[in-house]
Amino acid sequence: MNIQAYIESGILEEYVLGTVTPQEKQEVECMSHIYPEIKEELLRTESALEEYALKHQATPPPSLKESIFAQMSFEARAEEETRAGEIAEEKTVSLSDTTATAQPVEPEARVIDHAFDRVETKVVTPTWAKLAIAASVLLALFAGWSAMQMTDMKSANNKLTAEVESMQADMAAIKGQAEYNQSLAALFRSPSYKHIHLAGLPKSPESAVSAFWNTQTNEVLLDVQNLPAAPQGKQYQLWSIVDGKPVDIGMLDNAFTGKVLKMKNTKAGSAAFAITLEKEGGNPTPTMEEMYVMGKVS
DSSP: OOHHHHHHTTHHHHHHHTOSOHHHHHHHHHHHHHOHHHHHHHHHHHHHHHHHHHHHOOOOOTHHHHHHHHHHOHHHHHHHHHHHHHHHHHHHHHHHHHHHHHSOOOTTOOOOTTTTOOOOOOOOOOHHHHHHHHHHHHHHHHHHHHHHHHHHHHHHHHHHHHHHHHHHHHHHHHHHHHHHHHHHHHHHHOTTEEEEEEEEOTTOTTOEEEEEEETTTOOEEEEEEEOOOOOTTEEEEEEEEETTEEEEEEEOOSOOTTOEEEOOOOOTTEEEEEEEEEETTOOSSOOGGGEEEEEEOO
């Protein structure tokens, strides 16, 4: 498994933010138990997000609580309910009096007092219930506000991740350039290597290459300062001239910029080095009209 690719997929950040599915959550927890690298990155991500949240946390404005309680209007509703109960009682009494007057009076009739009276039930909401409703509304608003803050934090985290990746790429490039410069400096200073400057020929006057020949081991290293990019299907080939005859000492990597290329060993008594442009894979003999650079061994 490519652990680094899994870490860079962003699933650890989503796990910490709580946006993964139950299956993905179980997967992350399982992977973090199996691979210490994933567990370490998960802990680092949690720590970074917690630090970011603490750094950027914002307190809800004091006016929010007052606005919520003002919208609920508990006292106004209680007064309206009391007034409605009084009106209902007045109607009940009126209805009872009217009914009693309209009934015929019989000598032996039995009169039941308040037969038509209606009992109005008034529901009184306790204070704790009102406070619970207010608290639930406040909690809902705070949850929405927290969700927006979390979204902003996730966006900032993604931006921070992109910046870190860009910095890592820059650091890798700087490190590669430093290693390349150190290698060249070591070759120029080494008494074991002879430096041969290959200057541009009429085919490419602006070209320049440095060859480093170890006269004890016949090892040859190459540093390309300037050569045109090889066309499609073509490749540069290095030659050494020994006893007046060209000796193949290898093909140049087409991605030769910023590299010290290790070529084949030459033979003792090399008098010069040259580079020609050949078909991809090389030729047994150089194409003289395609010679780009050449330098004599001093």
